[in-house]
Amino acid sequence: MITISGIGKTVGATPLLSNVSMEFPAGKILGVIGPSGNGKTTLLLCISGLLPFDRGSITIGVTSITAEESSLRSEKIWQFRRQSGIVFQHLHLFPHLTVLGNITEAPVHVSGKPKAVAEKEALALLEKLGIGQHRNKYPEELSGGEQQRVAILRAIAMNPEVLLLDEPTSALDPIRSGDVRNLLQDFAATGHTVVIVSHSVRFLRGFADYLAFMGKSELIEMNRTQQLLENPQDERTREFLHHSEMN
Amino acid sequence: MLLALQSLAAYGSPTLRWGADPSGGAPYVYADPANPQTYTGFDYEFAEALARQMRMNAEFVPTDWESIVASLNRREFDVIINGFEPTEDRAREMLFSKPYYLFRLQLTVRKDNNLISSLQDCKTSGKSVGTLVNCAASRLLENGGYIVKGYQDPVGAYQDLELGRVDAVLMDVAAEMFYARRNPSLKPAGKPFHTGAYVVGIRKSDSLLASRINTAIDSLADNGTTERIFRKWQLWDDEQLKLRTKGAETYDMTSRTFNWTEGLIKLLKAAAVTVFLAFGAMIIAVILGIPLALGQSKGGRITRTLCTVYIEFFRGTPVLVQLLFLYFGLPVVGITLPGWLTAIVGLGLNYAAYESQVYRTAFQAVPERQWQVAYSLGMRPFKAFRRIIFPQAFRIALPPMTNDFVALFKDTSTAFAIAVWELATAYRELANATQSYLGIGLIVCLYYLAMSLPLAHYAHRLERKLQRKSTGILTSGTEQ
Structure with a gap:
């Protein structure tokens, strides 16, 4: 479960987030939609604990940080960062490690899991996504879609409360995207929260349980996916949905 | 106009150009402490007196002691007057005057x-x-x-x-x-x-000059000029009176025989020292460069300033000066290191400044997002650096590091200035012993190449291996 209460962030005179509050249950998938440059990625980075914010607080499960704590290199922020895993738009796999190395790096060297166990678990997930044969390859030898699956598995391997994905559709490999959807749905079904930032309404329709619409630096509205798509309350949401349907 | 006057003067009374090494040259020839633009010393005064006796103008040409015979034969000056001793090996390639002291x-x-x-x-x-x-x-x-x-x-x-x-x-x-x-x-x-005995050294082809100099030396001894000069420098003793009686002077002559096998073994030993210096210094440079690079790019204001001062100091001053400073300067504050250690530490400190810049560029080339991914996977900064950032930066840094190592290899030759017996020192000594600057020089170059070429080769192979890993030139899997 994620609770965001009144967080704000301003860089110079530009507000990136203004008083954003939302509460979101575990075990569900949340899609965050809205035009580019409206604070979606900023929100994701704040939830991950990687980007300090100026006001408010964020709670994941039983761990929470305030605005003050978000900018300090304290024990608390390291604990908070462990609560979420992030998959960046450009993935940023570790180029010096193999597929297996990317996934098992943190379980082995942070959690202290025996290497053989970590590799066995990673391999099972790779097989499930149909890329087990690539386990000893380096990231640059993989297609974009394959790389994305490795990046997701790398984040999932640490078993975070929350999985955050930034614009995953840009790397999705259409033939295999069903596998990725299943993987994310299975992950959510085991009591985790999945937050997906995307500008593609089509990708989230029938996949995300909830949708949140971000206007300029603020949360305009949030609802169950079907309700938000069929019956948007705000004029700005309606306009955005109208445009994205034409695309 | 000036030129015309000069050549007229040269025509009017010819010049005796004499060579000597004035650095640490007291009381022979050295810069006058009371008037540093001019020189003094008993050899300086003797050369002046000798030229006057020959109705010539003395012109002092400062040179380097170790290679003074080679400089004479290269015609940088006409005679050597520098507490110069006749030796059997030198006799093969030059003439000696009669002794003047x-x-x-x-x-x-x-x-x-x-x-x-x-x-x-x-x-x-x-x-x-x-x-x-x-x-x-x-x-x-x-x-x-x-x-x-x-x-x-x-x-x-x-x-x-x-x-x-x-x-x-x-x-x-x-x-x-x-x-x-x-x-x-x-x-x-x-x-x-x-x-x-101290004699005047003359080129083999100048036998006429040699006999004129001998006549002048006799005259200076007979008319008491030589005695006056050496008494002034408190170096006169009764032994010198033998020089006035023609043919009565006896002195011991040293010699040097050169054995080529022994010479090559000496060079090999010197090459081993060179390798030792280079590796020792590189280890210091590679390790010390990391905190310098981190301090300069990630440290607080004071750390950053200190690192920058260090880096600019070592990059902005010659490594030779730094070595001399460490060798002769540090003992003043009670730190006395042997020559080889001074060379390793000095070159290491110097190259650490260069390595830090290589690292800094390499670290900056690793995207900030790599740090963020590592943090979100639960890594603390040190672990993120060691496991994620460093291996990527290392690959970027390897080619310039290889270059630096080859350069460092050659820079070990500066250690000759602090009396470390490495390859360049060996070259100077052996070439002087044999007067075979060309032959020994070629051998020394071969030694250097024999060391630096394999190094470059292995570095290149390592680079290719690391590159294959990331770019997939090596298509290990064919199942795609």
């Missing part, structure tokens, strides 16, 4: 040393003896099988004696009087021994 050698030790009272004591107890390179004393020691440490000037030799880097110093009495006699921490060991 008879000198003796003096052994010096530290005040608290009661074990050494003669050269023989050094040999039996295996103690090292320092001396000037390429002189009568060095030939005597080399032929006698002593542990010799060669110096470029007496100052360095006596300083190392004081600091315990060498156990005794053997030098001509003239130099010993000037540099060691008044030093309270040193004392003479035994009486002066070995009678040698």
Whole structure:
């Protein structure tokens, strides 16, 4: 479960987030939609604990940080960062490690899991996504879609409360995207929260349980996916949905 | 106009261009402390007197002691007047005048040393003896099988004696009087021994000049000029009277025989020292470069400033000066390092500044997102650096690091300035012994190449191996 209460962030005179509050249950998938440059990625980075914010607080499960704590290199922020895993738009796999190395790096060297166990678990997930044969390859030898699956598995391997994905559709490999959807749905079904930032309404329709619409630096509205798509309350949401349907 | 006057003057009375090494050259030829633009010394005064006697103008050409014979034969000057001793090996490639002064050698030790009272004591107890390179004393020691440490000037030799880097110093009495006699921490060991002669060195082709110089030396001895000069410098003794009686002077002549097998083995040993210096210095540079790079790019304001000052200081001053500073300067504050260690530390500190810049660029080339991914996977900064950032940066840094290592390899030659017996020092010494700058030079170059080429080759292979990993040139899997 994620609770965001009144967080704000301003860089110079530009507000990136203004008083954003939302509460979101575990075990569900949340899609965050809205035009580019409206604070979606900023929100994701704040939830991950990687980007300090100026006001408010964020709670994941039983761990929470305030605005003050978000900018300090304290024990608390390291604990908070462990609560979420992030998959960046450009993935940023570790180029010096193999597929297996990317996934098992943190379980082995942070959690202290025996290497053989970590590799066995990673391999099972790779097989499930149909890329087990690539386990000893380096990231640059993989297609974009394959790389994305490795990046997701790398984040999932640490078993975070929350999985955050930034614009995953840009790397999705259409033939295999069903596998990725299943993987994310299975992950959510085991009591985790999945937050997906995307500008593609089509990708989230029938996949995300909830949708949140971000206007300029603020949360305009949030609802169950079907309700938000069929019956948007705000004029700005309606306009955005109208445009994205034409695309 | 000026040019015309000069050539007129040269025509009117010809010039005797004489060469000597003024650095640490007292009391022979050295910069006058009272008036540093001019030179003084007994050889300076003798050269002036000699030229006047020959109705010529004396012109002093400062040169380097170790290669003084080669410079004479390259016609940089016409004669050598520099406490120059006739030796059998030199006799093959030049002419000597008759002696104008008879000198003796003096052994010096530290005040608290009661074990050494003669050269023989050094040999039996295996103690090292320092001396000037390429002189009568060095030939005597080399032929006698002593542990010799060669110096470029007496100052360095006596300083190392004081600091315990060498156990005794053997030098001509003239130099010993000037540099060691008044030093309270040193004392003479035994009486002066070995009678040698100072002569004027002349090119083999200038036999006419040689006979004119001999006539002038006789005249200066007969008319008391020589005595006046050496009395002034407190170097006159009754021994010198023998020079007035023609043919009565007897002196010992040292020689040097060169054995090519022995020479090659000496070069091989020197090459091993060079390798040792290069690897030692590189290890320091590679390790010290990391905190410097991190401090400069990620540290607070004070750390950043300190790192920048360090880096700019070592990059902005010559490594040779830094080595001399460490070797001769640090003992002033009580830190006395042996030469080889000074070379390793000095070159290491210097190259650390360069390596830090290589690292900094390499770290900056790793995207900030890699840090963020590592943090979100639960890594703390140190672990993120060690496991994620460093391996990526290393791959970027490897090619420039290889370049630096090859450069460092060649820079070990600066260690000759602090009397470390590495390949460049060996080259100078052996080439001087044989006067075969070309032959020995080629061999030394081959030694350097034999070391640097494999290095470049292995670095290149490592680079390719690392690159394959990331770019997938090596298509390990064919199932795609």
